[in-house]
Amino acid sequence: MTTDTMTETTDAAADVPPASAASSADRLADVWIELEERLAEVPVLRRLADGTVTLDDYRRLLFNLRQQVVDGSPWISRAASNFDIDHFDLRSAAIRHAEEEHRDHLMLERDYVAIGGSLHELRSGRKNVGSEALSGYMFHYADRPNPVGLLGAMFIIEGLGAKRASGWAARFQEVLGLADNQVHFMQYHQEADGEHTGNLEAILTSGIIDDTAADEIVRCAQVVARLYALQLEELDR
Template sequence: MTTTSTTVPADAVPAAAATVSDRLAEVWTELEEHLSRVPLLNRLADGTVTLEDYKRLLFNLRQQVVDGSPWISRAASSFDIEHFELRAAAIRHAEEEHRDYLMIERDYVAIGGSLAELRSGRKNVGSEALSGYMFHYAGQPNPVGLLGAMFIIEGLGARRAAGWAARFQEVLGLADNQVHFMQYHQQADSAHTGDLDAILTSGMIDDAAADDIVRCAQVVARLYALQLEELDR
């Protein structure tokens, strides 16, 4: 259960914010280490990735991304009035994200995939674990720790998605309309990470909330990498 107070002594805010930012940076380093061991991403880096690899990636991402807006909406409903700003931010985020899976579907069809097959797919074991964790956490009272999930998921979009898209295009000769989901998320998620930075330095995050944020980021980082490792399971 995650709770926090919106009242934090003014002189405690800069130190707490710096601490949580530094700790999240360490989590990101851990995530990069996990990603470096993902077979498909290694093939992408060395230029041996195939169109079938890309199709498998989109197939698996779609099954998890379709759950994104629902868990964000659940989180919004779990914030009380004392966390109005976080609730409002979650509502805006859910509205922005709820069509994202449709971009994946269009990219998938554009590379020759079957829409019916895609929509009838199921989550791999990593995606099952990730979605289950997100829905569970979002249902807790005042789930401030989910800011850690945002740090990981939106951070991947802002820092890695466009690079992955460009590399898939370089190796496989793909058009923009075949990698639109990844291209779009560089800009959209950069804006979201800016919103996150503003929240982390706003005075709403006390030491207990910082611990929850970092812990959630650690779990989501591991589970996100797991879903990329388990594409066919």
């Protein structure tokens, strides 16, 4: 190889951005693709897709989701309390979000009762192993000073509500003949979480997220995506 060729090769390589230079949006999109692939293998969602899902499957799904949903507003509130004055906008956003989320479990409870479930059994239930891991991680992360990485958790959780919940609700209705008042929790989250994801995108593109924070956001999204899928995989543990 000649000196000129080596110089041209070096210059060309310099024009190619390193993998780490990928935008936050691209990196989060990759996390989402991995989550979608994993969800496709979750037994209850696979049965939902192929039309063999049962009412008991749906009841078990709501039972397990409720144990995690009830923790949503508390961990968001805890995160808000750990943002300092230099992160005022994130603190304000977290406070508003916690307020909007703190009654969500009541909608789920009404759906559960509407399909014949026992409210007492639902409220006295325990988290499955995936929900335990997910909630434990969320509260642990929320205790950090300025837990910006939790925006990655929001990307996953709110994204599922905005992009998947309504489709799941429609499919449960199609296969099981359920009424709207039996799938209201999932239906509601398409609109509510769609607004939340819009707010999240505004924050991510506002310029207040530096490279270090972006890495934390992506890493948190990776962990939460895996644990959320685990929660759906382990409905009976």
